[in-house]
Amino acid sequence: MTGHLLSIEDLDRAGIERVLDRARSFAEVAGREIKKVPALKGRTVVNLFYEASTRTSSSFELAAKRLSADVVSVRSVGSSVEKGESLKDTVQTLSAYDPAAIVIRAPFAGAAQQVAGWTDACVINAGDGKHEHPTQALLDVFTLRQRLGSLDGLEIWIVGDVLHSRVARSNILAFRRMGASVTVCGPPTLIPRQIEALGCAQRTTLDRLGEADVVYVLRMQHERMREAYVPSLREYAQRYQINLERLREGQLLMHPGPVNRGVECSGAAIDCAASLIGEQVKSGVAVRMAVLYELLVGAPALQAVA
Ligand code: NCD
Secondary structure: OOOOEOOHHHOOHHHHHHHHHHHHHHHHHHOOOOOOOOOOOOOEEEEEEOOOOOHHHHHHHHHHHHOOOEEEEEEOOOOHHHHOOOHHHHHHHHHOOOOOEEEEEEOOOOHHHHHHOOOOOEEEEEEEOOOEOHHHHHHHHHHHHHHHOOOOOOEEEEEOOOOOOHHHHHHHHHHHHOOOEEEEEOOHHHOOOOHHHHOOEEEOOOOOHHHOOEEEEOOOOHHHOOOOOOOOHHHHHHHHOEOOOOOOOOOEEEOOOOOOEOOOEOHHHHOOOOEOHHHHHHHHHHHHHHHHHHHHHHOHHHHOOO
16 A cells, blocks of 8 residues: 545645656657556556546546556446445445545545545545645646746736635645745635635735736636625626736636636636646646556655655
């Protein structure tokens, strides 16, 4: 057994750099005609998704396949979860195949940590409720490093529904660890109390958005809202939508996807030359290959993780 990747807190700057350096070599594999290396031949990776996913699930699947692992992908819809099987029973059932890794996405905080207690496999958190999404943060840092070389001294604004965002939490931690300053911005109802404890500044207007080098936009996460947090989406868009009028020359635009076009981001902004959204998706495969490799083939950066 090696370790798990449950939270960005498990990785110091050297650990993050190690994964990203490895990802760079896997990004090179993606440029070849045969995009496969034998690193995980004969080993099994289980992807277990209890929540909607396009990018994260497809890139984990592709990452494991490009490393030559045998891959089993289970979604709660259409599985025995619908028949009432618990997460614990499902994990123990799939663990009977002796997987090397289990990638888990679930709608509640702490799910990945729990799974780690029920299996001998390495567990990778692919999003646990509002808590964390560490591989998203790693792929975002990777994308910025590829474009800018380093995050040292960068000003990054994270704009939108911070309250319901596991991406915001993981990214604040990772961006800061890599030397960037982070400001979160959104309506007061969508900024969690005590977010400054993570070491970021906060704003409730876009007045000083010009100070940002990178504008990282978050989706309005309606599926996690049990009440109205903004008067209307129209009003939200008027005050907080990132569009070409609000972006200044030289700023980079990021979004983890999926985007609500015309709500948190205008269609024109998504498609503009400053947008790294397509690059982020591309980075997802190389970074997830690197995480699987570091955990399963064994490297100190992630082995240190309890
Ligand atoms: C994010 C997620 O699931 O937390 N998406 C993703 O993994 N690419 C962000 C979101 O759903 O808004």
